[in-house]
Amino acid sequence: MVNILGLDVGRNFAVGIILDQFPTNIKRYFNQHRKDFMRLKPVSHLSQKLIEKGFKDFNYLEQLTIDGIVLEPTGMWYSSIWVAWANYYLIPVYWVGHADLSKSRGHYGFTNKSDEHDALTLAALFHDPTWIDDFDRKKWLTFYTSEILTIRRLYLDILQCEKLRTANVNGNRQRLSLEFPEASDQRIEISEKKGFSPFWGWLAGNYSYTWANRRYEESSAKRLGIPISNLSKLKAKHITDLELIITHNLSELKEQLNNNQEFQDYLKVFKLFNFGFDNCILLLIQCYPFNKFLIDGKQWIEWIEHEKDGKWKRRKVNHSLRQFQAYLGLAYSYEQSGDKNKKKFHGSSMCRAKLFMWVTSVALKGFKTNYQDLIDDPKLTNDEIDEFTIEHPNIKGELGNMIAKKTLKIYRAGVRGNDIQTRLLFYVTRLLFQELLKEIS
Numbered sequence: 001m002v003n004i005l006g007l008d009v010g011r012n013f014a015v016g017i018i019l020d021q022f023p024t025n026i027k028r029y030f031n032q033h034r035k036d037f038m039r040l041k042p043v044s045h046l047s048q049k050l051i052e053k054g055f056k057d058f059n060y061l062e063q064l065t066i067d068g069i070v071l072e073p074t075g076m077w078y079s080s081i082w083v084a085w086a087n088y089y090l091i092p093v094y095w096v097g098h099a100d101l102s103k104s105r106g107h108y109g110f111t112n113k114s115d116e117h118d119a120l121t122l123a124a125l126f127h128d129p130t131w132i133d134d135f136d137r138k139k140w141l142t143f144y145t146s147e148i149l150t151i152r153r154l155y156l157d158i159l160q161c162e163k164l165r166t167a168n169v170n171g172n173r174q175r176l177s178l179e180f181p182e183a184s185d186q187r188i189e190i191s192e193k194k195g196f197s198p199f200w201g202w203l204a205g206n207y208s209y210t211w212a213n214r215r216y217e218e219s220s221a222k223r224l225g226i227p228i229s230n231l232s233k234l235k236a237k238h239i240t241d242l243e244l245i246i247t248h249n250l251s252e253l254k255e256q257l258n259n260n261q262e263f264q265d266y267l268k269v270f271k272l273f274n275f276g277f278d279n280c281i282l283l284l285i286q287c288y289p290f291n292k293f294l295i296d297g298k299q300w301i302e303w304i305e306h307e308k309d310g311k312w313k314r315r316k317v318n319h320s321l322r323q324f325q326a327y328l329g330l331a332y333s334y335e336q337s338g339d340k341n342k343k344k345f346h347g348s349s350m351c352r353a354k355l356f357m358w359v360t361s362v363a364l365k366g367f368k369t370n371y372q373d374l375i376d377d378p379k380l381t382n383d384e385i386d387e388f389t390i391e392h393p394n395i396k397g398e399l400g401n402m403i404a405k406k407t408l409k410i411y412r413a414g415v416r417g418n419d420i421q422t423r424l425l426f427y428v429t430r431l432l433f434q435e436l437l438k439e440i441s
Helices: 026-032 048-052 076-088 098-107 115-127 147-179 198-204 210-217 230-258 261-272 277-287 319-327 349-363 367-376 382-387 397-412 418-440
Strands: 004-009 014-019 038-040 068-071 093-095 301-308 311-318 331-337 340-346
Touching: 004 076, 004 115, 014 115, 026 115, 068 076, 068 115, 076 093, 098 115, 147 198, 147 230, 147 277, 198 210, 198 230, 230 261, 261 277, 261 418, 277 319, 277 349, 301 319, 311 319, 319 331, 319 418, 349 418, 367 397, 382 397, 397 418
Parallel strands: 004 068, 068 093
Antiparallel strands: 004 014, 014 038, 301 311, 331 340
């Protein structure tokens, strides 16, 4: 018997249940074992009020026999404390994707969604002999406790700090329109040498900045007797603190990248596509290690039969490529209603958004300006385009040539709107997959 704790983690507490086998009738099991569900707080001691409400703590869990924990990666911060506890006691952690959990919950006959339903489904999946992929492997998500997790943490911390910094900067600019109008519309950047913006350091009272001193002495606000408020100074202090964290994390991030030769192979490929720093980090987080997309070091390619126009045809499907694109946020499904078909994307929305920005700012930038005559040429054929060598405005070498030719074909096909970016992005990620396959596998 293997005791598995299915744990549905929320913001304030988690709901868990322990299963040692797959229930014969899981719906009946749920109804008959309502009292077995635990409401757990990730603390060592509970207040009397919480104890009276039926909550349990880590001390209670440590008295139980738990051979594994099954989680859904809903939030990094919420689930991390439970993973840390499991690691401390050498308890294996298994991860189930959001889509798999949702489908399995419905498959088990649960029409409602609750913390209890999710916890039981998570625990049951460990024991469910049918929850396997085409190679008879459990469909666990794979997470790695290596340098890539440090890179992920540093990068997400930077994003969070940048978000907070932007809100504080925008708020302070509004206040400075009254208190220091000469500085409210100035471009303020982080100094590479100091690690923070000199102006915000001056406003916080932590740095002497000659330009700001001189401009403030001449300021109309000071002449009118309008002081700089304590709140503006406090916001400036908050901004500089955030900037110092961003600078420190960027330095540590670059050190992690430079010290790992394996990461260099990935970055070498990303550089061929002229991906920016943010995209390189995000792609590395999503793509590493590349062999997770392969089966025994090879692509998983399958020929499947499908019906088209009343005839059955064979089509080659590269499952490795599809999984790779799904990790980049390019998995999709169709929702059909009547004669309408709507494409719905799945996967990492952050990665997908960054890649769409790259397509707009790099892959498509300047292309129509340079090659409008080819786009409008009515006599030009795709076969003739394949014979061309087209220099891409922003991507060098043979990859640039291939992307430029694909872009030309998309424009000439009359594709409009966001479909241009979408089609080109699927093509580029296919090239990226092939280049990583050559470099790493």
